Amino acid sequence: MISAEENVILTRVGRGTPMGNLMRQFWIPACLSSELIADGDPTRLMLLGEKLIAFRDTAGRVGIFDHRCPHRCASLFFGRNEEGGIRCAYHGWKFDVDGNCLDQPNVPDKNRYPAGTKAYAYQVTERGGLVFLYMGEKEVAPPLPDLEPTMVDTKDKGIALTQRDCNWLQALEGDVDTSHVGFLHVGKVDGEQIDLNDPARYTVINKDPIINVTETDYGTMYSAQRDADENKEHHRFASFIFPFWVTYPSDMLANNVSANAWVPIDDEHTMIFNIDVYRGTGKDTTLYYRDGTEVPGLSRPLDYRPRTDDWMGRWRPTASRANDYYLDREMQRNGSSYTGIVGITMQDQAIQESMGAIVDRSLEHLASSDRMVMLTRRALLKAAIDYRDTGKLPRIVEEPHLCRDARGGDIVVQKGTDWLDAYENAMNSAVGPLHGLKAAE
């Protein structure tokens, strides 16, 4: 049971809050590399409740600042991205990507560039198609985590962003709440008709798996355990990696390299960064019946409202609370869909936004099906309080290799195999960027 006070600690991410301070010790995905064009328009970003301006300079380097100019606080959104820096539109002061003041053209005396005049620039790096931001205090940021899907940039890799209008934690919890899949997503799918070679069939047929959980060096992990054919067992694994990553299951573990980052825009809005190395289709994962036809209602290409310059103007789906996510009651009635909402991502969107901007966890009645949700929020709560009270951080901050073997996916093993042994064996024979294929720099 989470108290109202604990819920505040878990969910609030502004500067100075325990969870906000913890998150600022990690690299945070800010946007796609492709969203920032050399000498292109400055872009408004909001992360962890802070209003920021992002731009790419002439040489291709990325700068991300507090949006207020250090001179008299005009927004640098109105600035000019000029040769090698951004120039404030109010009095023409110019700053390079590190925040150094290059020019103060309105200052009459020759005592220009006073010491300490710097834009509030954060440390930035790029990897695998993403721009990462470090909002902590260290002069040298810690290393990027060795997350498989961020380590490569192949032609098949897809990164899809989606804004969700609710708190980051209730969105993340949906990613580790595995038993909802059998209802929200496939509640009306006939599992006996699913392709026999697709282990997701067990997830469709068996609605009440045993949930195994454990804490790890990088966060938490679970398996959903179900009986399989021929005296075998099916496990569906996923891991939570501090502070907001989930390596989710969408294929056999041996070749599934995917993750979601649940990045707080502010306390009530989340940007989902969905990265899939082998299935960059921009659509939801789907299922097939034995006759080769696709199960209807699961896959839907993400379509977005027109992008705006607003702080919340990027990657907003057309399906929204305002149109009830295109809910079709007839589909719900005739059994072609459990929800009447098309697309796995939009089904999750509807449900998680329906809980309110920040769910009141003191009202919940959790069950054994929620063991991973409970363990993960307890781990987060402990990490936030430890950092607040002692300055101690999860090891993954300074030891990026710890999450190398955090992967989601399905396996089928002999009945009675220990679930963690089964995981280790599967990872040892897995393929992917860190398991046989060369990782990108």
Ligand code: FES
């Ligand atoms: S406020 Fe930016 S130059 Fe004066």
Ligand SMILES: [Fe+2]
């Ligand atoms: Fe879901």
